[in-house]
Amino acid sequence: MSPAPRLRVRSVAVDVTGDLLTRIPDEVDPREVVTWLREGDGLVGWGTVASVSTSGVDRFEDAERWWEALRDAAAVEDEVRLPGSGLVAFGSFAFAAGSTDPSVLTVPRVLMGRRDGLAWVTQVVTEGEPWPPDHPAELLGRSNPMLGTLDPLIEAEGSVPASAWPGVISRAVERIDDGEVEKVVLARDVVVRHREGRVVRLAPVLERLEKRYAATWTFAVAGLVGATPEMLVRLQAGRARSRVLAGTIRRSNGIPLPSEPAQGPNDPRLHLVTSTKDLDEHAFAVRSVSAALAPHCSELHVPEAPYVLELPDVYHLASDLTGTMASGATSLRLAAALHPTAAVCGTPTEAAARVIGELEGMDRGRYAGPVGWMDGSGDGDWGIALRCGELSADRRSVRLFAGGGIVAASDPEAELAETEMKLTAMRHALGLLAP
Numbered sequence: 001m002s003p004a005p006r007l008r009v010r011s012v013a014v015d016v017t018g019d020l021l022t023r024i025p026d027e028v029d030p031r032e033v034v035t036w037l038r039e040g041d042g043l044v045g046w047g048t049v050a051s052v053s054t055s056g057v058d059r060f061e062d063a064e065r066w067w068e069a070l071r072d073a074a075a076v077e078d079e080v081r082l083p084g085s086g087l088v089a090f091g092s093f094a095f096a097a098g099s100t101d102p103s104v105l106t107v108p109r110v111l112m113g114r115r116d117g118l119a120w121v122t123q124v125v126t127e128g129e130p131w132p133p134d135h136p137a138e139l140l141g142r143s144n145p146m147l148g149t150l151d152p153l154i155e156a157e158g159s160v161p162a163s164a165w166p167g168v169i170s171r172a173v174e175r176i177d178d179g180e181v182e183k184v185v186l187a188r189d190v191v192v193r194h195r196e197g198r199v200v201r202l203a204p205v206l207e208r209l210e211k212r213y214a215a216t217w218t219f220a221v222a223g224l225v226g227a228t229p230e231m232l233v234r235l236q237a238g239r240a241r242s243r244v245l246a247g248t249i250r251r252s253n254g255i256p257l258p259s260e261p262a263q264g265p266n267d268p269r270l271h272l273v274t275s276t277k278d279l280d281e282h283a284f285a286v287r288s289v290s291a292a293l294a295p296h297c298s299e300l301h302v303p304e305a306p307y308v309l310e311l312p313d314v315y316h317l318a319s320d321l322t323g324t325m326a327s328g329a330t331s332l333r334l335a336a337a338l339h340p341t342a343a344v345c346g347t348p349t350e351a352a353a354r355v356i357g358e359l360e361g362m363d364r365g366r367y368a369g370p371v372g373w374m375d376g377s378g379d380g381d382w383g384i385a386l387r388c389g390e391l392s393a394d395r396r397s398v399r400l401f402a403g404g405g406i407v408a409a410s411d412p413e414a415e416l417a418e419t420e421m422k423l424t425a426m427r428h429a430l431g432l433l434a435p
């Protein structure tokens with residue numbers, strides 16, 4: 001692991017209107033774009049002033065140790081003092097300890113933030129490096145004229161062809177019937193390439209995700225890009241929150257949000273909140289999150305019943321848990337304690353992870369792992385990397401992922417359809433589907 005450099009950090013308040021994504025210059029390496037956005041607020045940055053790669057079972061602890069050393073050595077001038085100002089690292093962690101894909105914590109050179117009408121720019125240099133010549137506000141005067149232009153892409157099968165997916169699900173249901181696991185979450189991938197073999201630009205993809213998926217967190221970290229509806233843990237001023245999703249049904253059609261009026265007995269939302277299969281799947285996920293959060297909290301509120309979260313393509317059963325922190329753990333440590341929840345792995349965890357390894361036929365990489373950011377106080381947001389794709393090392397292709405929870409009552413064809421619905425977010429953002 002590389003030693004942590006000494007950093008100088010300054011955050012200054014600025015005026016900014018419009019989309020933060022328009023400020024990402026096209027010449028920036030797409031794997032160095034970092035984003036965490038929801039409804040226009042959040043963080044957008046680029047460049048790498050310091051980063052660490054970790055792997056294996058200690059990938060979280062090693063990253064945390066590096067972060068502590070970096071933070072302790074940094075000289076920070078922060079006139080903004082909001083969550084996300086000052087020194088901030090973005091992170092993305094592999095789902096499995098055995099993954100060949102490294103986990104990453106990275107500190108961008110430039111980070112723009114906006115929160116409740118206040119905006120700021122953070123710049124970071126290493127000790128001995130000069131500050132960039134431009135005033136931070138000048139960064140915001142620029143906008144990228146190519147943001148609306150998507151790259152021409154083509155899609156190919158992934159590790160397991162779609163036609164073979166129902167067979168994989170049937171094998172999982174057999175393992176459940178045999179009593180090896182109660183629930184297992186299985187995912188598949190598809191690969192999307194630039195038609196002309198060029199680098200895939202991420203900023204236009206992020207813009208489309210953010211516009212269409214307002215109720216999600218649009219993220220980019222080290223080439224992993226997506227719009228996740230699932231918050232693994234948010235830690236802010238001693239309060240921890242987690243949004244658990246599990247149980248999914250397709251929306252009947254593209255009726256615009258917000259809330260459609262009830263459609264009577266055939267309303268899919270009604271079906272979802274009364275489906276024993278989905279409620280069971282959901283209960284497993286809520287139990288795994290509350291069991292992992294409880295040791296860190298003096299008080300933890302777990303809702304008795306889930307609500308329906310509406311996304312443009314699917315409905316999910318959702319539960320928001322809130323806790324008062326007692327352990328002093330950082331947001332990253334909490335994320336590590338929570339990962340993997342039964343929403344993305346299964347129950348019991350170890351047996352489910354084994355079944356995933358045997359049946360999925362692929363390395364998940366950083367899909368379904370924690371993705372997010374953390375500031376110098378340890379506060380931050382860590383989502384679960386879902387509805388996402390990972391840009392290849394040569395930046396010319398993106399691997400998209402989607403999965404679903406399998407329980408005894410799961411139907412293999414319906415599970416294939418569910419992964420197709422979940423792939424819609426990235427396919428749409430990449431321009432592979434009509435608007």
Ligand SMILES: C=C(O[C@@H]1C=C(C(=O)O)C=C[C@H]1O)C(=O)O
Pocket residue numbers: 185187230245246247248281316343344386387401402403404405406422
């Ligand atoms: C696994 C994914 O989603 C997860 C699985 C869900 C389900 O099985 O119903 C719902 C939301 C997520 O927790 C994915 O989007 O790839």
